[in-house]
Amino acid sequence: MKMSAGVEWALHCCVVLTAARRPVPAARLAELHDVSGTYLAKQLQELSRAGFVRSVQGKSGGYVLTRPADEITMLDVVEAVDGAASAFVCTEIRQRGPLATPAEACTTPCPIARAMGEADSAWRAALRSVTIADLARNVRADSGPEAFDVIRDWLNTPTARA
DSSP states (O other): OOOOHHHHHHHHHHHHHHHOSSOBOHHHHHHHHTOOHHHHHHHHHHHHHTTSEEEEOSTTOEEEESSOGGGOBHHHHHHHHHOSOOSOOOOOGGGSSTTOOOGGGOOSOOHHHHHHHHHHHHHHHHHHTOBHHHHHHHHHHHHOTTHHHHHHHHHHSSSOOO
16 A cells, blocks of 8 residues: 555644644644645645644634544544545456456455455554554654653744754
């Protein structure tokens, strides 16, 4: 399964937004992650369309999570950015070629399609089991309890540090 890079950026933004006490401008999130603001804005728009973040207008505007971080799963973010379609699409290859199986004999998915469907289901279940809050807890565990204090302070700094 190959996901777009936008999924990674969107997940990082969601985790960072758990540390914010006020809306965070897209430009500030882009600067924090050293990514193009235009590129990151696309991911934030997808998250907004899916209802996981919203844009707050005005001088103190920016992005905020729309629901508690323990109610947003990794799968939610993946599907918001990359869509909900399965990575595998069966094209019924068994119905082609000189030894083709007649369509009327193909009443169930072939073993390959079944295995790929099971793998997709397992992958989705794994992503569904991890929330943004879980990721934030893991950041704290890996980087120390002050990790989000440092992020929050940086986000609240009016201008970028040189």
